Amino acid sequence: MTTQTLDTIASEQLDLQLHVVEDRLRQDYADLDPTSAHSLVERERTRFAAARIHAFVPILVERAVRETLADPAGRHRR
Template sequence: MSTQTLGALAPEQPDTPFGHLEDRLSRDFAAIGAESVHDFVQRERARFTDAPIQAFVPILVERAVRAALGRPQPA
């Protein structure tokens, strides 16, 4: 049985979930700036590099970044 990641399933757009995530966070935290948001996202994303299930990583990264930036989770 082979295991595929989301990147393997859609290699033409491997960072799409993170691109959308960064766009959303950059809008929500405009005062911080897109470059800083990108840095936060990449730092949190690196924590999950070896996670066996990658499908949940964007959600976990978003929660961690929002917590680090001091804003409640969206409803």
């Protein structure tokens, strides 16, 4: 019998959760096309590729993308 932890479940659903993030971003930013939304999410996702815990990745990705969209010149970029 295998035991699934919250993070195991989160890891398995990461693609779905990030797709929901893309949808939410496109709703909030009407001029953001699907390709750009996907590119921004994937770019931020790569920052967390080696993370051992994935439960918070969608939240962190969404925050980072929103920061990028709020400041397209990247003046406050990490």
